[in-house]
Amino acid sequence: MNETPMRVYAEIDLDAVRANVRALRERAPRAEVMAVVKADAYGHGALACARAARQAGATWLGTATPDEALALRAAGVEGRIMCWLWTPGGPWREAVEADIDVSVSGMWALEEVREAARATGRTARVQLKADTGLGRNGCQPADWEELVTAAVAAQTEGTVNVTGVWSHFACADEPGHPSIQLQLAAFRDMLAYAEKEGVEPEVRHIANSPATLTLPESHFDLVRCGLAVYGVSPAPELGTSAELGLRPAMALKARVALVKTVPAGHGVSYGHHYVTEHETSLALIPAGYADGVPRHGSGAGPVLVGGKVRTVAGRVAMDQFVVDLDGDGDLVRVGDEAVVFGDAERGEPTAEDWAQAAHTIAYEIVTRIGGRVPRVYLGG
Structure with missing residues (x-):
């Protein structure tokens, strides 16, 4: 029996956790x-x-x-x-x-x-x-x-x-x-x-x-x-995860819930803080601040969709947010994977990127991912 596809999930790489512990042991050998x-x-x-x-x-x-x-x-x-x-x-x-x-x-x-x-x-x-x-x-x-x-x-x-x-x-x-x-x-x-x-x-x-x-x-x-x-850098001043020899263990992923074309001048999400400049395609990402996506990342948070890192369009809502595909509507289909954050080495936005977008620290970004978001373990 096939499992029901998940709306949003946090993929946890336990091999990365192990590798990070080994790297830290090397940093403090005594x-x-x-x-x-x-x-x-x-x-x-x-x-x-x-x-x-x-x-x-x-x-x-x-x-x-x-x-x-x-x-x-x-x-x-x-x-x-x-x-x-x-x-x-x-x-x-x-x-x-x-x-x-x-x-x-x-x-x-x-x-x-x-x-x-x-x-x-x-x-x-x-x-x-x-x-x-x-x-x-x-x-x-x-x-x-x-x-x-x-x-x-x-x-x-x-x-x-x-x-x-x-x-x-x-x-x-x-x-x-x-x-x-x-x-x-x-x-x-x-x-x-x-x-x-x-x-x-x-x-x-x-x-x-x-x-x-x-x-x-x-x-x-x-x-x-x-x-x-x-695998998250404890401070940008110290270097990126890769520069510190660490591998991010968490990737927050969701499945695109809707793709639609809207005309120029169309408001997007609460308050219409984002208005389309021309006819474009919007993708709906079914994750919001109830899942831990920070509302302070509205209009700024990066998301990998359709092979490109795009920016949240308008406000992050409780259960969902929108990205403007800006002419790439043909590249994205309902059910496609969207990566909210993960590993920069894979071309994905990072928890630190979201921390900067939301004016907070990466500690908060990973820790705030809510209980209704399933954890999927790799390397178990």
Whole structure:
């Protein structure tokens, strides 16, 4: 039986994920690699990408939320998993029972994980996060002594094992930014204090994707790679995916739903922000902002249709948008493939192209692809 053709789908190349992990391992040969699979692996599918990353040598997996980490365990994913975005009353006990490394940035979190450890009769794996200048999660230097002292006490009583000390860069995607060296210095100082007080971390880590690619001195024991695992450049300033030795893993594709001829002066989509200059053919692409195509890409987003990269005509709607074929109506048929973004090496628009069109970052473009868009895996 033939499968029903899909309106829109995200094609995920797991061979590309594996190749990217291997490339990142080569960039950081003395460090372990953590593949970050938060936010459903940046929209690529957490379970499939976690398994592919493991196969390519990623020894750690990283998630933001504990629910993401627990879902991986429930699916049978073994090995080291870390999660770092906790709120009071979170599933600490379940995480301890699942041998998940949990991040602690303040005293409240340390107290809750200690209670969970006592309740389970197990030792919790804890990683202490230092705020070295990002100003987001993490413990401020002024509060570091209190947190380290309490963590060492918890380790002495057997409720906690401090497995890591870590931090996160604010501007690693801007090579030469003065904050980078300031954060590295702060991290070294806070790490040295923790080790002096009796912390013996298995892993010390601060490098994200851009730091992994450009800042070897930041690699320490472990590098945390997110966007780079999926073959998207973490910043245009660092180079394209190809220049960084990465292969985009996601291609967002749709099937042309309608081709029609319209006269000159015809408005296209809501608000008539696009009006045809002459008689032309329009192609309807059945994907919209409910699928993750950014509305801010209206009138600017690139799409490969009929062998040419064309531009969205008018506004992106909830479920669809239009491209003007501009004299190429005979080249496009209903059912033909349209590539919203994919790999520049194949002549396709990229997630970065859409990021520029929508005035955002490539992280958002791939992560926002919605749940109603099926994922089709290659290289599984």
